[in-house]
Amino acid sequence: MRNIKMIVAYDGSRYKGYQKLGDNDMTIQEKLESVLSKMANETIEIIGSGRTDMGAHARGQVINFKTNCIDSVDKIQKYLYEYLPEDIVVKTVEEVDERFHSRYNVKSKTYLYKIDNNKYHSPFMRKYAAHISKKLDLDRMRKASEYLIGEHDFTSFASSKSKKKSNVREIYSINIKENDDIVEIYIEGNGFLYNMVRIIVGALIDVGLKRKAPQDVKHMLESKDRSKSSDTAPAKGLCLWKVKYE
C-alpha cells in the first residue's frame, strides 16, 4: 500500500475541531476521510499530527494515510481541491516511506496565536484572533515567555482533562511580533499538552495586561497546579502553523 502525506490548511470556524467524533459530524478529519474514501473507493483513515480544538485553525496540519489508490499525487490533490469545502485546502500531496507516521515522527510543532489589540476589533480578524481592547505590554510578555523556554513539567499549563503519562515538554522558542495592532505569538516546541498553547497565551495576556508579573509565570510552572495559572485563551486565535519531522 502507498503511504500518502499531505499538508492541510483549514479555517476551523465552522468545525467541531480536527478529531472525528462520529460519522457525518462537522470535523476536519471526517470531511477529509469522506472525500478521500470516495476518491479511493475504499475506507481511508487518516492520521493527523495532532488534534486542533473546535474553532481553531491550521495553516500546516500534516496528515498521512495508507491507500491502494494508484492515482498520481497531482490527481489526488486536484480531486481534493474540487470536492473539499472551500475552508479546507490541501496544500501539498506526496508519497512517502511506508514507515512515515504524522504523529509519532513529529520533531517540532509551531503554533501561531493571534491577538487583535485594537481598541475596537477589526471585522476582518474576528474569526482569526482573540480581541483584547486594552493595550498589551509586549516587553513584559517577552520577559515572561523566557521562563517557559526549555524543558519543563507543564502540568499547570495543561487542561485537567489531559491524560498524558508525562507532562514534561520542551519549548524551543516563543516569538512575539506586532504589526498594526495585531499581536502574533509563535510558539515552537517538541510537543504540546491539551490546551497548553492557549493556557500559555492566557498567562502571557495576564502579564501583558499587568494583572500578573513576568516572574509569576515561573511560579505557575513550579506549582504544577492548573488552578494556579491563567485562563485558557479563546480557540479562534489559535493556528497550527508548522509541523517539522525527523
Place this chain on the structure above:
Amino acid sequence: MRNIKMIVAYDGSRYKGYQKLGDNDMTIQEKLESVLSKMANETIEIIGSGRTDMGAHARGQVINFKTNCIDSVDKIQKYLYEYLPEDIVVKTVEEVDERFHSRYNVKSKTYLYKIDNNKYHSPFMRKYAAHISKKLDLDRMRKASEYLIGEHDFTSFASSKSKKKSNVREIYSINIKENDDIVEIYIEGNGFLYNMVRIIVGALIDVGLKRKAPQDVKHMLESKDRSKSSDTAPAKGLCLWKVKYE
C-alpha cells in the same frame, strides 16, 4: 444640529453593498442608520464617501450625519459597538464643522485590491481576495499601471451603467506589493467611476497573466470603449482603504 463624522470598517461578505436599497435590507447603510436612529430617537440619514459593491469591504469608509443627539462621541461609539453586528465596526467618531460633507469634500480615495496568488487558495483569504492560481508577473503589471497614472478619460474602465457627466478622473498612484503569494494593489485617485477599480485590476491581471501587453492598457484608455478593456475583477478582493479630505 451637530454634524458627526465616523470612520467605519466592515466585512462586506454578508451584505448587498453599502447603499441602502429598501428598509430592512442587508446593506451597510441600512444597518448603520437603523442603529443610529434608535440611539438618537430620531430618523438619521447618513452620507457615505461613496458606495461599495455587494461583497466588497472597507477599512476606512467615511460617513457623516446630522443629529440632535447630545451624547458624547465616546458614548456614541460605545453604543454603536454594542448594537452593530460584529462585521461592522465604527473605528472613530468625531464632531465636525457643519459644512463637512463626506462625499463632496473628498480629496482622494485609496482602494486596496487583494489577489491570492497561491496555486490553491488560502482558506483564510477566500472572502477577502480574488484567487488567481497562475503566477502573476508583477513587473509587467507595474509597467501597465504607469499608463493609468495621471488625468485620463476612464470611460473604458467604467461600468456601462455609470451615468456620470464626465468620465475624467485622476489617478495619483498605483502600488503593487507581494508577500507570501498575496498580491496587494493600492490605487489612489481623486475619484472613481462605477466599477473602475475592479476593471483596472482586471486589466492588470490580464497583463500579469500575459494575455495582454502592458502597452495594451494605453490602447484601452484611448479607445474610450468599455468593450475594449478587461473583465471586472471580483468584488470580494476590493476594500475601500482610506479617504482623505481637504
